[in-house]
Amino acid sequence: xxxxxxxxxxxxxxxxxxxxxxxxxxxxxxxxxxxxxxxxxxxxxxxxxxxxxxxxxxxxxxxxxxxxxxxxxxxxxxxxxxxxxxxxxxxxxxxxxxxxxxxxxxxxxxxxxxxxxxxxxxxxxxxxxxxxxxxxxxxxxxxxxxxxxxxxxxxxxxxxxxxxxxxxxxxxxxxxxxxxxxxxxxxxxxxxxxxxxxxxxxxxxxxxxxxxxxxxxxxxxxxxxxxxxxxxxxxxxxxxxxxxxxxxxxxxxxxxxxxxxxxxxxxxxxxxxxxxxxxxxxxxxxxxxxxxxxxxxxxxxxxxxxxxxxxxxxxxxxxxxxxxxxxxxxxxxxxxxxxxxxxxxxxxxxxxxxxxxxxxxxxxxxxxxxxxxxxxxxxxxxxxxxxxxxxxxxxxxxxxxxxxxxxxxxxxx
Amino acid sequence: xxxxxxxxxxxxxxxxxxxxxxxxxxxxxxxxxxxxxxxxxxxxxxxxxxxxxxxxxxxxxxxxxxxxxxxxxxxxxxxxxxxxxxxxxxxxxxxxxxxxxxxxxxxxxxxxxxxxxxxxxxxxxxxxxxxxxxxxxxxxxxxxxxxxxxxxxxxxxxxxxxxxxxxxxxxxxxxxxxxxxxxxxxxxxxxxxxxxxxxxxxxxxxxxxxxxxxxxxxxxxxxxxxxxxxxxxxxxxxxxxxxxxxxxxxxxxxxxxxxxxxxxxxxxxxxxxxxxxxxxxxxxxxxxxxxxxxxxxxxxxxxxxxxxxxxxxxxxxxxxxxxxxxxxxxxxxxxxxxxxxxxxxxxxxxxxxxxxxxxxxx
Amino acid sequence: xxxxxxxxxxxxxxxxxxxxxxxxxxxxxxxxxxxxxxxxxxxxxxxxxxxxxxxxxxxxxxxxxxxxxxxxxxxxxxxxxxxxxxxxxxxxxxxxxxxxxxxxxxxxxxxxxxxxxxxxxxxxxxxxxxxxxxxxxxxx
Numbered sequence: 001x002x003x004x005x006x007x008x009x010x011x012x013x014x015x016x017x018x019x020x021x022x023x024x025x026x027x028x029x030x031x032x033x034x035x036x037x038x039x040x041x042x043x044x045x046x047x048x049x050x051x052x053x054x055x056x057x058x059x060x061x062x063x064x065x066x067x068x069x070x071x072x073x074x075x076x077x078x079x080x081x082x083x084x085x086x087x088x089x090x091x092x093x094x095x096x097x098x099x100x101x102x103x104x105x106x107x108x109x110x111x112x113x114x115x116x117x118x119x120x121x122x123x124x125x126x127x128x129x130x131x132x133x134x135x136x137x138x139x140x141x142x143x144x145x146x147x148x149x150x151x152x153x154x155x156x157x158x159x160x161x162x163x164x165x166x167x168x169x170x171x172x173x174x175x176x177x178x179x180x181x182x183x184x185x186x187x188x189x190x191x192x193x194x195x196x197x198x199x200x201x202x203x204x205x206x207x208x209x210x211x212x213x214x215x216x217x218x219x220x221x222x223x224x225x226x227x228x229x230x231x232x233x234x235x236x237x238x239x240x241x242x243x244x245x246x247x248x249x250x251x252x253x254x255x256x257x258x259x260x261x262x263x264x265x266x267x268x269x270x271x272x273x274x275x276x277x278x279x280x281x282x283x284x285x286x287x288x289x290x291x292x293x294x295x296x297x298x299x300x301x302x303x304x305x306x307x308x309x310x311x312x313x314x315x316x317x318x319x320x321x322x323x324x325x326x327x328x329x330x331x332x333x334x335x336x337x338x339x340x341x342x343x344x345x346x347x348x349x350x351x352x353x354x355x356x357x358x359x360x361x362x363x364x365x366x367x368x369x370x371x372x373x374x375x376x377x378x379x380x381x382x383x384x385x386x387x388x389x390x391x392x393x394x395x396x397x398x399x400x401x402x403x404x405x406x407x408x409x410x411x412x413x
Numbered sequence: 414x415x416x417x418x419x420x421x422x423x424x425x426x427x428x429x430x431x432x433x434x435x436x437x438x439x440x441x442x443x444x445x446x447x448x449x450x451x452x453x454x455x456x457x458x459x460x461x462x463x464x465x466x467x468x469x470x471x472x473x474x475x476x477x478x479x480x481x482x483x484x485x486x487x488x489x490x491x492x493x494x495x496x497x498x499x500x501x502x503x504x505x506x507x508x509x510x511x512x513x514x515x516x517x518x519x520x521x522x523x524x525x526x527x528x529x530x531x532x533x534x535x536x537x538x539x540x541x542x543x544x545x546x547x548x549x550x551x552x553x554x555x556x557x558x559x560x561x562x563x564x565x566x567x568x569x570x571x572x573x574x575x576x577x578x579x580x581x582x583x584x585x586x587x588x589x590x591x592x593x594x595x596x597x598x599x600x601x602x603x604x605x606x607x608x609x610x611x612x613x614x615x616x617x618x619x620x621x622x623x624x625x626x627x628x629x630x631x632x633x634x635x636x637x638x639x640x641x642x643x644x645x646x647x648x649x650x651x652x653x654x655x656x657x658x659x660x661x662x663x664x665x666x667x668x669x670x671x672x673x674x675x676x677x678x679x680x681x682x683x684x685x686x687x688x689x690x691x692x693x694x695x696x697x698x699x700x701x702x703x704x705x706x707x708x709x710x711x712x713x714x715x716x717x718x719x720x721x722x723x724x725x726x727x728x729x730x731x732x733x734x735x736x737x738x739x740x741x742x743x744x745x746x747x748x749x750x751x752x753x754x755x756x757x758x759x760x761x762x763x764x765x766x767x768x769x770x771x772x773x774x775x
Numbered sequence: 776x777x778x779x780x781x782x783x784x785x786x787x788x789x790x791x792x793x794x795x796x797x798x799x800x801x802x803x804x805x806x807x808x809x810x811x812x813x814x815x816x817x818x819x820x821x822x823x824x825x826x827x828x829x830x831x832x833x834x835x836x837x838x839x840x841x842x843x844x845x846x847x848x849x850x851x852x853x854x855x856x857x858x859x860x861x862x863x864x865x866x867x868x869x870x871x872x873x874x875x876x877x878x879x880x881x882x883x884x885x886x887x888x889x890x891x892x893x894x895x896x897x898x899x900x901x902x903x904x905x906x907x908x909x910x911x912x913x914x915x
Contacts, residue, residue: 401789498810
């Protein structure tokens with residue numbers, strides 16, 4: 001009898017102490033289905049609906065009264081029994097509660113109630129409405145009988161688990177073939193700096209699929225919306241980019257914007273070589289030698305390279321001075337401002353404004369030059385020490401000579 | 414002049430001092446003191462050189478402790494402060510570090526020269542014993558002082574060193590807890606080592622050094638075996654002037670080392686970081702460290718390391734008691750056996766020390 | 776001058792010079808420097824009157840940047856200026872009365888709490904004392 005321990009397990013489910021929110025373990029559903037499909041019923045212990053007091057009949061209908069042994073009586077159509085809903089019926093079934101604001105307020109006033117209407121704007125939702133049972137429905141992402149709250153780190157849609165959940169379909173050639181969709185997005189994303197931040201470093205502020213594509217209204221951002229989407233975190237870069245449109249009187253809504261230089265899924269940390277006219281540059285994809293923009297890219301890249309070089313020289317000089325025992329911590333701190341300027345310069349790339357870029361790079365280079373000068377000062381001080389040493393050695397030599405001569409004088413006598 | 418004092422203490426300041434302190438007694442002894450002249454006279458300078466270097470240590474040490482902080486939060490930073498912000502702090506600190514190493518080196522040469530010249534023979538056995546104990550005290554100075562900058566190398570070297578002390582059967586656990594101020598090397602260890610370095614060991618040194626120098630003056634300079642008579646040199650001024658030349662050379666050497674090869678500070682110790690590769694104690698402990706590394710894991714059922722520690726213990730005891738073990742004076746024969754033993758020990762220590770620094774499997 | 780006298784003079788003068796070259800560094804060493812101790816736990820960030828209300832200043836604290844803010848009501852606040860997200864240096868926005876990190880638009884309030892954007896933790900807060908016209912910042 002698997003029901004016994006299963007009941008015990010269900011009783012151990014974390015109950016929310018409210019009058020009508022204790023888990024229902026006494027239903028006829030649980031006592032029969034616990035024996036037929038122990039795994040499914042066992043999963044209910046983790047289900048947030050079950051923990052809040054909802055039970056099988058709240059979704060499937062039927063007569064839950066305990067003690068009923070006869071399936072026909074339990075599966076009573078007059079009591080609303082619907083059996084297993086079809087994939088086309090599921091969104092509407094969930095929305096029966098989740099789109100009802102008054103109902104949801106009883107459980108969690110913070111929850112949104114527009115998921116179904118968002119879903120219907122998505123490709124998944126549109127196709128589902130048209131009668132295609134294959135695209136994702138609620139239970140594909142959230143689970144069906146062991147649904148955890150989204151904020152639960154064990155939930156299949158918690159940020160660190162979301163991408164693999166999407167990849168279950170979107171990385172499968174079989175599932176995507178009828179729709180002619182690529183299946184490399186998860187693989188690409190996994191190599192990105194965002195994935196590394198989220199999955200490897202645990203930075204929950206890093207984006208995963210739903211941060212750019214939306215959760216229920218999942219749709220790739222429209223071509224004109226890419227800068228807005230990236231800009232929801234990378235605000236400065238997006239603002240500068242938008243300013244370019246106005247300043248240069250361009251309509252950038254028809255181009256893929258951020259994705260021209262940075263990928264969409266496999267976003268890597270930007271390399272200095274991306275700016276300029278070298279082999280790995282992203283500028284030369286559109287601009288050819290002779291364009292004014294080509295020259296501007298070259299100038300900007302040179303200014304940035306000079307800044308990086310001088311900062312490296314300054315840091316190296318100060319390191320060597322410090323190894324030689326000189327005081328450089330205040331100079332090192334001043335050099336930090338140069339590092340800040342370098343970050344600012346890299347952001348200003350998105351302004352595509354040569355004067356502004358060169359000005360910031362110039363300020364940074366000035367700081368770096370200050371650091372180099374400080375390092376040279378430290379080495380001058382070191383030379384002074386050696387000079388001092390030389391003088392004192394001469395004095396000691398004089399003393400030794402005097403002592404020696406005195407000794408000779410005494411011993412000759 | 415008051416009655417009851419010396420009848421004629423002399424005029425002026427000298428006379429005034431003489432009447433009150435009787436200092437002319439010491440001056441007389443100094444003027445009478447002679448040093449034997451023979452082909453091994455040069456080794457006589459080493460005792461004074463060791464004393465000179467120790468004086469440098471005391472002076473620079475006192476200067477350093479005016480700015481040093483002995484808590485794990487501040488020790489490293491306080492030395493950084495001394496090296497960078499205090500005028501000539503770099504000089505005082507580097508001289509202290511270099512002189513410590515020079516002191517240990519000269520001390521070993523002094524000890525070996527005394528050994529090979531058999532200066533420990535009767536009646537100078539106690540001079541040798543106090544000298545041997547002084548050597549242990551100087552090594553303790555080195556070990557305790559090494560931790561004070563609280564940098565990574567020092568932290569882990571101390572951990573290894575106290576671990577070895579802890580593996581002595583019986584009192585090992587107690588010794589480890591006593592040295593570390595607890596189970597692990599912590600800020601408590603640092604405070605304890607500082608107290609040992611600036612108070613306990615100097616007190617011990619004062620007592621032992623006073624005894625050692627008094628005994629040296631009492632017995633005069635020993636002559637090598639077989640030379641019972643010979644030419645001498647007055648201590649004042651001939652030997653002393655030569656001593657001064659040697660001390661000036663040492664001073665110049667220290668100044669050059671401090672200015673041209675300043676002593677590194679390293680990185681601040683992080684007790685929670687894993688030990689970096691290549692942890693080594695100071696060079697003068699290297700030969701013991703290398704010996705323990707080379708011993709096999711187990712010998713006849715006993716842990717190899719324990720055998721090594723036991724051997725060092727026995728060796729140390731034999732070292733202190735050497736004068737009582739050398740029966741040659743009774744037999745009026747120069748003990749070749751002891752000379753050979755000494756040569757083997759030097760060779761062993763030298764080879765082991767070099768091995769520590771050779772690249773390859775540690 | 777006889778050779779003996781010259782030698783005595785030479786020896787005396789050179790010994791004197793050597794003593795001077797030993798005593799000079801020792802004397803300089805004993806005179807305390809301007810800053811009497813390492814600034815790891817305590818630093819003078821500014822003088823009274825350097826900052827007007829609603830202004831800020833980034834200053835070195837140990838080897839890390841720290842920020843001193845004079846609020847609109849005149850009180851001083853001090854925090855570590857290293858953003859807890861990806862270590863950019865933060866700045867004070869007088870218009871918003873909040874601390875802002877330009878790299879990814881993170882915001883902290885004047886208690887150091889991370890209130891918006893990616894920063895996962897508040898800024899480390901330091902204690903501020905005003906003594907003898909100096910604004911002294913120390914680790915809490």
